[in-house]
Amino acid sequence: MPVAVEIENLVVRYGEKAAVDGLSLTVTGGTVTSVLGPNGAGKTTTVETCEGFRRPDSGSVRVLGLDPIADHDELMPRIGVMLQDGGAWSGVRALEMLRYVATLHSHPLDINTLVDRLDLGTCGRTPYRRLSGGQKQRLSLALAIVGRPEIAFLDEPTTGLDPLGRREIWQLIRDLRDDGVTVVLTTHAMDEAEQLSDQVHVMSAGKVIASGTPDALTEHHTKSLEDVFLELTAPKREIS
Numbered sequence: 001m002p003v004a005v006e007i008e009n010l011v012v013r014y015g016e017k018a019a020v021d022g023l024s025l026t027v028t029g030g031t032v033t034s035v036l037g038p039n040g041a042g043k044t045t046t047v048e049t050c051e052g053f054r055r056p057d058s059g060s061v062r063v064l065g066l067d068p069i070a071d072h073d074e075l076m077p078r079i080g081v082m083l084q085d086g087g088a089w090s091g092v093r094a095l096e097m098l099r100y101v102a103t104l105h106s107h108p109l110d111i112n113t114l115v116d117r118l119d120l121g122t123c124g125r126t127p128y129r130r131l132s133g134g135q136k137q138r139l140s141l142a143l144a145i146v147g148r149p150e151i152a153f154l155d156e157p158t159t160g161l162d163p164l165g166r167r168e169i170w171q172l173i174r175d176l177r178d179d180g181v182t183v184v185l186t187t188h189a190m191d192e193a194e195q196l197s198d199q200v201h202v203m204s205a206g207k208v209i210a211s212g213t214p215d216a217l218t219e220h221h222t223k224s225l226e227d228v229f230l231e232l233t234a235p236k237r238e239i240s
């Protein structure tokens with residue numbers, strides 16, 4: 001399988017603080033890869049660098065073999081981005097927004113099918129700011145995939161969804177992978193990462209501290225991924 005994302009020794013600073021501090025990881029094409037880590041570990045910054053929204057201070061990032069900043073115009077139509085906060089759209093109605101984004105792509109998905117699939121039919125005329133949290137999440141996901149991206153970067157795709165909504169999104173992510181789409185997701189939901197991922201990377205303080213398949217990390221599911229995560233990331237207590 002081709003390499004979809006290659007990050008080597010990435011450093012991204014905000015002022016003096018390194019939010020990403022020498023991170024290396026590879027994402028294989030056609031897989032679902034989860035990036036896990038405690039709050040502030042640097043997940044969003046890493047993903048935003050892959051999307052060309054942040055400039056590396058050092059190290060390199062290649063997405064589909066391209067530089068996200070230098071090759072921005074070539075790369076953007078090939079990737080789908082789901083951000084945590086789509087607030088810039090405030091007054092626009094959900095369906096108008098989806099139709100508009102579809103027009104930016106040469107071979108968009110069928111809007112009606114996508115609306116049915118993501119259960120957006122009842123809120124199509126609702127302005128973005130009045131959508132419920134779960135509806136915003138589903139619309140953001142629809143916007144990320146309507147252009148048939150080769151890679152979808154999904155930042156906490158099921159946060160705020162009810163249990164049925166989560167399962168529907170999980171199935172959609174599996175279907176994307178079956179269609180050959182590479183999915184990179186950040187999540188705090190360990191069950192989600194365990195269920196969906198081919199590969200998991202655990203980040204802490206701007207670095208990858210563990211990588212593997214869910215099966216390998218959980219020692220063939222003899223532990224839960226949550227326990228493994230807590231062992232890896234819990235602050236070490238001083239023993240008096």
Ligand SMILES: Nc1ncnc2c1ncn2[C@@H]1O[C@H](COP(=O)(O)OP(=O)(O)OP(=O)(O)O)[C@@H](O)[C@H]1O
Nearest residue numbers: 014018019020037038039040041042043044045046
């Ligand atoms: N625009 C910014 N300016 C200054 N510091 C920032 C900025 N964005 C992020 N940071 C800091 O960089 C660090 C990493 O943040 P980032 O959002 O990448 O982490 P994260 O792993 O995605 O966290 P979370 O799980 O809470 O979403 C944090 O300490 C955060 O406070």
